[in-house]
Amino acid sequence: MTGAQPVILGDMPSLSKLYVNAAATAARRRILGTDAGTALPPCGHEVRGVKAQVGNLTAYQHLVGETASDVLPAGFIHALTFPVSMSVMNRDDFPLPLLGMVHLNNNVEQHEPVLFTEALDITSWAENLRGHRAGTQVDIVAEVRRTGEAQVRWKGTSTYLAKGVFLPGIDKPSVPATSTMFAAPDPTALWQLGVDTGRAYAAVSGDFNPIHLSVLSAKALGMRRSIAHGMYLASRALADVGAVKGDSFRWDVAFEAPVFLPARVALDISSVHAPAGAWQHSEYVAWNPRSGRRHFSGSVAAL
Known part of the structure; x- marks a missing residue:
């Protein structure tokens, strides 16, 4: 610091x-x-x-x-x-x-x-x-x-x-x-997020920002519906990368479009391995499977 x-x-x-x-x-x-x-x-x-x-x-x-x-x-x-x-x-x-x-x-x-x-x-x-x-x-x-x-x-x-x-x-x-055109790949996972997703994450994270909690509280702050926490989405993608990332890694995410609840989110994770087979990094991207609009993308790489 x-x-x-x-x-x-x-x-x-x-x-x-x-x-x-x-x-x-x-x-x-x-x-x-x-x-x-x-x-x-x-x-x-x-x-x-x-x-x-x-x-x-x-x-x-x-x-x-x-x-x-x-x-x-x-x-x-x-x-x-x-x-x-x-x-x-x-x-x-x-x-x-x-x-x-x-x-x-x-x-x-x-x-x-x-x-x-x-x-x-x-x-x-x-x-x-x-x-x-x-x-x-x-x-x-x-x-x-x-x-x-x-x-x-x-x-x-x-x-x-x-x-x-x-x-x-x-x-x-x-x-x-x-902005570059996004061509959605075949998803490796489909998430079904309920309207209570924001409240559920708030209960474990302590982040009770009103835009995540209900339609009424989100509308009061200018949103048409409540939205999922960005770090909930990114953390779920990191969990899907799995234990292959090891104990020391860099994790990056860029948020592009909010996920309005309830929602279906498509996710693709691709991993790169060294010639010897050791994991080097994984890249992930999530999007709306109906509109094709990208929600967020990022990577996880060994330090």
Whole structure:
């Protein structure tokens, strides 16, 4: 982490309170016409001695299709770090509105297995504020260490877009991003996602963002229906890659189109092996089997 030492939080932040505070902050800024400036917070946040709850872990593994194990899946660790990252985005000096943020990408480096019995230190901060053709984007970085140790076991970088927010002094790209035509392959899996998928993932991740919970709460935030959590979808794809990825890997995902619930999602996973037969990496893509529209794509590669 660069910059000042992180602020040490006494407890894991409550996501529900963070969402309420974010709504209040947004209303206050609209009424008073105030803003948080154009610079990122000078420091991050840290929570020490965090331990996963075995009940939550078991429910998560069952929900996304992970094998039962005492090793924390990479997606579960993301959920564990998420409240700390949210607390950084909820600071008064964070320049972008938290509510309405769009998750564009997620990149994870899993260096070593993390066991559910281990106490962990979680640190998160914001960096790389930059323009986007549709607004302003920022990276939120989270690192996980065994409590009292310096070595990073897991690192995740989530890129978010504040759509329609253009900060002064931050240029947006002059050339729009180009999209390539997507030709859907034969799927290796078909997922049937019920209308309660968002609520089920919220129960194990703690992410009760209203856009995922019901039609009414999603419509209140401008969505036509509730949508599946991006990290639920990505974590399910990672589970489908399976144990071939080993204990040390890089996991990337790019989100393109939301999955409105209920839904059917087609998934294709292709793996590349070395001449000797050893696994090198897997690529995956998910799409709407009716419209052919791509929802997300990514890869998992050995570190």
